[in-house]
Amino acid sequence: GENVEQHPSTLSVQEGDSAVIKCTYSDSASNYFPWYKQELGKGPQLIIDIRSNVGEKKDQRIAVTLNKTAKHFSLHITETQPEDSAVYFCAAIPNRDDKIIFGKGTRLHILP
Amino acid sequence: GAVVSQHPSRVICKSGTSVKIECRSLDFQATTMFWYRQFPKQSLMLMATSNEGSKATYEQGVEKDKFLINHASLTLSTLTVTSAHPEDSSFYICSARDPSGIDTQYFGPGTRLTVL
Numbered sequence: 132g133e134n135v136e137q138h139p140s141t142l143s144v145q146e147g148d149s150a151v152i153k154c155t156y157s158d159s160a161s162n163y164f165p166w167y168k169q170e171l172g173k174g175p176q177l178i179i180d181i182r183s184n185v186g187e188k189k190d191q192r193i194a195v196t197l198n199k200t201a202k203h204f205s206l207h208i209t210e211t212q213p214e215d216s217a218v219y220f221c222a223a224i225p226n227r228d229d230k231i232i233f234g235k236g237t238r239l240h241i242l243p
Numbered sequence: 244g245a246v247v248s249q250h251p252s253r254v255i256c257k258s259g260t261s262v263k264i265e266c267r268s269l270d271f272q273a274t275t276m277f278w279y280r281q282f283p284k285q286s287l288m289l290m291a292t293s294n295e296g297s298k299a300t301y302e303q304g305v306e307k308d309k310f311l312i313n314h315a316s317l318t319l320s321t322l323t324v325t326s327a328h329p330e331d332s333s334f335y336i337c338s339a340r341d342p343s344g345i346d347t348q349y350f351g352p353g354t355r356l357t358v359l
Contacts, residue, residue, distance in 0.1 A: 174350040180347065235286045
């Protein structure tokens with residue numbers, strides 16, 4: 132089955148700098164890769180997603196890149212702000228009816 | 244994005260009692276909903292997949308008689324923790340798959356269960 136690895140587990144970034152979170156997946160059949168942000172005591176919120184027919188997607192300060200050959204995908208947050216502090220989960224879904232396979236999460240701290 | 248609600252947001256109960264958690268998709272119909280539990284500083288663990296009008300599919304190691312799931316309508320799934328014990332204390336989160344969004348799943352805000 133699919134396995135998603137996520138790094139780093141913790142990341143501290145100075146406010147205004149960029150943050151990068153990287154994930155790898157094992158199942159080449161995976162074709163949908165969502166990213167979720169979870170704040171303390173809340174449910175995960177979908178912040179961006181990418182499908183396997185696209186190499187990059189951007190939404191304001193957030194961008195995701197996908198390298199299908201290497202089975203890598205990454206989340207990039209630019210001009211980080213205090214409200215970006217949260218736990219971020221990458222995920223993969225092999226097929227439409229399959230369950231989400233989550234990474235273990237990255238705790239992002241934005242330092243003042 | 245689509246909105247999924249959960250009720251209650253937090254519940255405290257005595258050991259041995261049963262607790263029901265509701266999950267609703269507010270602006271779309273969800274034929275499939277999912278139930279997760281999450282321990283502190285850990286990722287989400289899928290408990291079961293809830294399909295409208297049919298029995299839920301439970302993940303390995305999840306007791307179906309302890310965690311009863313009912314998906315009676317296209318906008319509502321319920322999780323009942325029966326005879327709750329302190330080790331059932333956790334953060335329970337549901338998600339719903341939006342049919343129009345192909346693979347996209349939207350999560351509820353979660354329910355914090357504390358069993359005394």
